[in-house]
Amino acid sequence: MISRLTFLRRQLPALCAGLALALGAATAHAQDAASFPNKPLRLVVPFAAGGGIDLLARITALKMGEILGQTVVVDNQGGGGGVVASRAVARAPADGYTLVFHSVSSAVVNAQVYSNLGYDPVAGFAPVSLVAQFPLVMIVNPAVPARDMKEFIGLLKAHPGKFSYGSSGVGSGIHLAGELFRTLAGVDIQHIPYKGTSAALTDLLGGRIEMLIDGVPPQVGNIAQGRVRPLAVTTRTRSAVLPNVPTMAEAGVPGYDIPFWVAIYAPAGTPRPVVEKLSAAVSKAVKDPATLARFKEAGTEGIGSTPEQLDAFWKEQLATYGKIARQANIKLDSQ
Template sequence: MKSWFKHAAAGLLVSLAAAGSAFAAYPDKPVRLVVPFPPGGATDLLAREVGNALSVRLGQPVVIDNRPGAGGNIAAIAVARAPADGYTLLFGTFGSLAVNKSLYDKPGYDPLKDFAPVASVAYLPNVLVVHPSVPARTVPELLALARKEPGKLTYGSFGNGSSSHLAGELFTHMAGVNITHIPYKGSAASMTDLIGGRLTMMFDSVSTALPYIRDGRVRPLAVTTQTPSEQLPGVPTLAAAGVPGYELTAWFGVVAPAGTPKAVVDRLNAEIVASLKQPEMAGKLASQGTVPFPATPAQFGSYIRAQYEKWDALIKSANIRVEQ
């Protein structure tokens, strides 16, 4: 019996040593980065920049695998069910990691249990814009209009459960006003109707809204982030402009399947954070309107949980649901 234990222990040590050697050599083959949206969109472009930088730093190709559908659920499910070896990663979003679990009856995965946080990457500031005909040049003036005629003002969104919809719900909830939500299929359609005067207002990304702000077709009142946007000097935050505590950012980060070895997660985090600190990468992110947002795996995990709890409470309070 003692001999059996001796041989078993020796075998275990050999196995652990082999496993440690294998992970020390990570990666020794291409890494797949699954993106929850089609090629060409803002999320895809950002993921490709991260993938390119990571490929150089890891010495292995990082292959972009676009898996659009169900608001990001299809991509998330694919990664949640993949081997936990560091070779399949998810380029997660605000929706897939913090919102979808509350929006969908059966999303098919649990972002808090099925993933190992690797690194946050960047966030995308949003801005509250109104049609130039709206007689409000500040947030307090807009709120006064909303209180004067409840339900008359309208805000457009990219669709039910989208970041623009949640931005509007948070705004009306925190400010205690009634503004009618009009969902569209994407940013372009809602912006077209805002420019045409068929909407009062909307929340859109700074990068998308900026050309229309510059030519005067929409008027910015405030940004949704905790700090002002460098792209919109002089435009206050909503928290400072009349809705204390307001904050919403569309953010992005990388996660791996739960159970991925810590050594692999730490290696990936170190390389992503290092790439985000490079001036060239910072410039590319700025050109897309995004702001670098590096963090440790533990910090990113805490952030995901805090964001989930915040939006879960709002989604349940507003009874927002999305059909899958």
């Protein structure tokens, strides 16, 4: 039988070699972080140029670039509800030079409703920083005979299946937001999917559907002009740009809390020092007074967070949307 001392002597060279490799890797990562970035970065946006998410990404990228001393190029890769861009970033080199500007839809909803994505929507990414968030708002056509949420819920219960709400597509974040309302309010309202919220809004204004949940920023003008009637915002607190619109809980739907948010992620395996450097830059960029002012103009609250804070928030959101998807039996093949 080999004594413990003999065994340790035989294993010592291997242990030393392993320790040397680990120290070497740690040193290399530290050196990478010290020199990072030494070339332009690419911020992939999973949606087309010109939309609200794209605007937030460009505001953030511009200030990030100033802080990091390198250009941050915004690369719009729309398609598949965010799947195309997410797949590309998950497969990119884990060096910090390719990032994704995830929204709640691409970071959370897709993970819960799609199968066969071609990448792991959770393990494939390293959280960097929460950038911003804003409430959604439930709006109805002004012709709907309901002045507030209580009356609207009463109307739906009195006429089950008669009224409908639109979304940006089956399995979208707006669809799940509508399903959460249907479940918590205990109403029977029909879901009508569209190819984007613009088409749904057109039918809402035309009276072909009665209800829509959409972001506060794009609906502020319609609300001010009386083209739609707001019933509630979807977050725990009221919107600064719609202070007179109650929250869902205040309006009579307790337990409803669905913010829209955007955050930056890197591919999984990106060295921790690089992730921390990126996170610090994002937080500093988002909290800059000029950035906060531009976000506020867009009806958005700038946040900024550590990777750990984003990771904890992300897991909460995954649990929330996972429960909604299961209750509504929403499961789709990837696009």
